[in-house]
Amino acid sequence: MSSNKGKDIIAEGSSSRSSALAEQQQQNPPPPSRYESQKRRDWNTFGQYLRNQRPPVVLSQCNSNHVLEFLRYLDQFGKTKVHLQGCVFFGQPEPPGPCSCPLKQAWGSLDALIGRLRAAYEENGGLPETNPFASGGIRIYLREVRDSQAKARGIPYKKKKKRRIAMKPKDDHSSSFPIQ
Numbered sequence: 001m002s003s004n005k006g007k008d009i010i011a012e013g014s015s016s017r018s019s020a021l022a023e024q025q026q027q028n029p030p031p032p033s034r035y036e037s038q039k040r041r042d043w044n045t046f047g048q049y050l051r052n053q054r055p056p057v058v059l060s061q062c063n064s065n066h067v068l069e070f071l072r073y074l075d076q077f078g079k080t081k082v083h084l085q086g087c088v089f090f091g092q093p094e095p096p097g098p099c100s101c102p103l104k105q106a107w108g109s110l111d112a113l114i115g116r117l118r119a120a121y122e123e124n125g126g127l128p129e130t131n132p133f134a135s136g137g138i139r140i141y142l143r144e145v146r147d148s149q150a151k152a153r154g155i156p157y158k159k160k161k162k163r164r165i166a167m168k169p170k171d172d173h174s175s176s177f178p179i180q
Contacts (some may be wrong), residue, residue, distance in 0.1 A: 014073075031138035035116070038116060039116040039117075039119060039120050040120070041123075042113055042120065042125065043116075043120040046070060046117055047059065049070050049073065050062060050066065059126075061134065062132050063132050063133035063135075064132045064133075064137045064138055065119075066135055067114075067132050067135075068137065068138070069139055070143055071105070071110055071113075071114075071141065073098075074110070074113075075103075075104045075105050076107050077100075077105070078103045078104040078105040078106065078109075079103055079106075080103075080104055080105065080106040080149070081095075081099075081101055081102075081103055082099045082101060082102060082103075082104045082149055082152045083095070083099065083152040083153070084101050084102075084152075087099050087101050089101075090151075090152055090154075091151065091152070091153075091154035092153075092154050093153050093154050093155050094158065095126075100150075103149055105140065106149070107145045107146040107149050110142060110145060111142055111146075112134050114138060114142065115148060116133055117133045118134050121133055122172070122179050
């Protein structure tokens with residue numbers, strides 16, 4: 001009987017340690033992922049952009065035109081050189097010298113941004129059918145940016161094709177056992 005008392009004390013100690021650990025985890029939740037942090041930062045930036053408009057735009061009144069204006073506004077902070085048609089380096093992937101063509105946001109960055117904002121809109125109570133980040137106008141704009149940047153660099157954009165796994169035809173005459 002005395003051997004059971006020891007087991008009870010050990011069991012009580014381990015359960016109190018596990019409940020203390022669970023309580024600590026609730027007080028200190030794990031930090032958000034890099035994606036979640038970026039999504040929150042992008043959402044806050046877009047909200048600030050809307051508030052700075054004259055007159056300020058309420059999120060419920062936001063439409064795809066506001067999103068397009070935001071994307072164009074972001075170009076001033078871009079780091080990707082996009083050669084204009086009249087530039088001597090237009091269409092060259094590795095231009096040999098500097099030019100005065102503008103720096104813009106890269107297509108891939110804009111595409112990823114729209115994906116994060118599209119998700120954030122719905123997470124913050126927006127309906128999928130009214131999501132301004134999911135409109136056809138945004139998709140067309142992104143396609144035009146992608147194509148124009150590809151032409152300016154002389155690198156055609158090719159959609160990656162899905163790889164098909166080739167199945168070997170089963171040979172009816174072969175067997176998995178060695179012939180002896």
